[in-house]
Amino acid sequence: MSRASQLRAILSAPGAVPMPSCHDALSARLIEQAGFSVAFMSGFSTSAAKLGRPDVQLITYSEMLEQARLIQEVTTIPIIVDGDNGHGGPLNVKRCLRGFRDAGVAGILLEDQVVPKSCGHVQNKEVVSRAVALAKLRAAVLARDETQSERDRIVIIARTDSRQAVSMEETLWRIEAFCKVGADMVFCDALQSLEEMGAVCSLAAKYGKPVLANMLESGKTPILSLEKLTEIGFKLSVYPLPLLGCAIAGMQKALEGLKEGKVPEGDYTFDSIKKVVGFPEYFEELEQLEEYGRKMSGA
Secondary structure (H helix, E strand, O other), X not given: OOHHHHHHHHXXXXXXXXXXXXXXXXXXXXXXXXXXXOEEEOHHHHHHHHHOOOOOOOOOHHHHHHHHHHHHHOOOOOEEEEOOOOOOOHHHHHHHHHHHHHOOOOEEEEEOEOOOOOOOOOOOOOEOOHHHHHHHHHHHHHHHOOOOOHHHOOEEEEEEOHHHHOOHHHHHHHHHHHHHHOOOEEEEOOOOOHHHHHHHHHHHHOOOOOEEEEOOOOOOOOOOOHHHHHXXXXXXXXXXXXXXXXXXXXXXXXXXXXXXXXXXXXXXXXXXXXXXXXXXXXXXHHHHHHHHHHHHHOO
């Protein structure tokens, strides 16, 4: 069962599903070990972790693809990647989707911001024209449909930032248009009330399209429980900051202690770290292969 088909099964099941954001192979591995069924490779977090820089499209398509491949190697759950604005025009979008598809990624989030883009819930948002947005989404749909088996096709999540950049009226127009063009799922960033969240979900439901919610602490969108998100009509709920935020805070605290000449105390040991990154499995597999070699060689 491909990861895309796993994701499609999740989207067809009842209830909103939590989706933590990862930024590298280790954080993705931890998400799976914690029992989550899906993860999101955030552009914000990946830019911060890989470049140490803000999410303003400084990170390139090739750098994001490389990170996605590394994450795919150490996980088995579906991974949705942040495709930003497709890194260019319609044909750039096609190349972007094909690259992530060929890497085995389950889904891709594609937005309608201009180049360079800005991360969600911040100032200076601009979106491309309706015509450009739909041309780019059409390019993504054509690339997606190159996979013959429908259930194995990469899932396209079409995102609009028009609520903050233009108006709620424009948001609803674009959400409906995205559904008609062929997006598998839709997402509107920075919705500002329960009423706006409900309006998007109701509109998408008319076309049988699931909706993504973004639970960003201190953002513009109300933070809701999974039960409330399910009630409104959301299918996935992404949590973009907890892993990156806790990692930053933990490292800062450890560095403060080291600067004072103290060895930081934490809920970890050398053995627990080795277990997380897979040393036991590595040595078990190595021993099996070496034993096979000895047996077959008569040693």
